[in-house]
Amino acid sequence: MTYNTSFNENIYSFVNNINTIEGGTHLTGFRRGLGSTLKKYAEDNKMLEKAKVEIKPEDFREGLTAIISVKVLEPQFEGQTKTKLGNTEVIGAVETAVRDALNTYLEEHPNQAKTVIEKVILAAQARHAAQNARLKVQRKSPLAGGGLPGKLADCSSKDPAESELFLVEGDSAGGSAKQGRDRKFQAILPLRGKILNVEKAMDHKVFESDSIVTIFRALGVTIGTEEDPKEANLSKLRYHRIIIMTDADVDGAHIDTLLMTFFFRRMRPIIENGYLYIATPPLYRARTKKGNREEYCWDETHLRRFIDEYAGGNEDAITVQRFKGLGEMNPEQLWETTMDPNNRLLKRVNISDAAEADRIFSMLMGEDVEPRRKFIEENATYATIDT
Secondary structure: OEEOOOOOOEEEEEEOOEEOOOOEHHHHHHHHHHHHHHHHHHHHOOOOOOOOOOOOHHHHHOOEEEEEEEOOOOOOEEOOOOOEEOOOHHHHHHHHHHHHHHHHHHHHOHHHHHHHHHHHHHHHHHHHHHHHHHHHHHHOOHHHOOOOOOOOEOOOOOOOOOOEEEEEEOHHHHHHHHHHOOOOOEEEEEEOOOOOOOOOOOHHHHHOOHHHHHHHHHHOOEEOOOOOOOOEEOOOOOOOEEEEEOOOOHHHHHHHHHHHHHHHHHOHHHHHOOOEEEEOOOOEEEEEOOOOOEEEEOOHHHHHHHHHHHOOOOHHHEEEEEOOOHHHOOHHHHHHHHHOOOOOOEEEOOOOOHHHHHHHHHHHHOOOHHHHHHHHHHHHHHOOOOO
């Protein structure tokens, strides 16, 4: 186990080398041993007196990455996927092992112990502030009568299975999208600039962000479930297709990444259920100068193919319009190329390896610059546009 400066809990558990993705009694024992040991150490050393907020079990796990691996002679697995350990005797065994080892470590490493407890206190204070901020989100929720965000152009359908929401970069593109859409099933939410990088932000900062609160409200998502007060509650999700639509440039790619980070960290079930997509607007409109052929081209390869096929490879025989942004398209063009279900190209965002995805998001969007620089240097030459 190790602590870091992030705000996420990453605990991976195994039984007889089987990844127990639903947790179980060994995870319960670990959490009990961790929380009780750290709390007792902090109380004995009078370190909680200045906290001024109640310390809860989840505060001890913020910024914690841990692997729990146990051997059980006759494991009993439960849960939907049979990956949740049910043996009750494991709780006490793991709790005792964690408590004994952690007590020894804390006594032998007082400086590190102090740092961990300070992290726990900060987590508790941030949780308290976030709770107040989340209450504001709840009060503004459409479920609480606060209404939908003012800039949301909603669709007429109330069936989430057929409804889709476009998160659009900028008011200009948002205006074209609103005019060009099919109002029956397509909703448009323009976003102003780049949203907060939730990888670096504490909870209360996330829920104080106007852009993020607007997205929560538009989706009908509330915060907190019976199992986890931080988890997004998708029971009233209003759209089963959420489409990120940004300019085909560096800024657009950055906004894509910020939004994907937001969904991965705050509403991961949306990705796991296959509800998140990225639109792929064309880069060019190519036309022969004789005017007998016109096509939208999504990348350089597509454009080259058009030149070879309809102009005999002669670039002077065609005219090319480069779309620098969605706002350059009129509503009809935006519908025809990027929004019409019969013609558009959508990339579905999926998670093939959750642990690797977690590592990549932490590296690319976190505080540590050096691993990010190294990753970019090593992989820049392999970057492609997948259509």
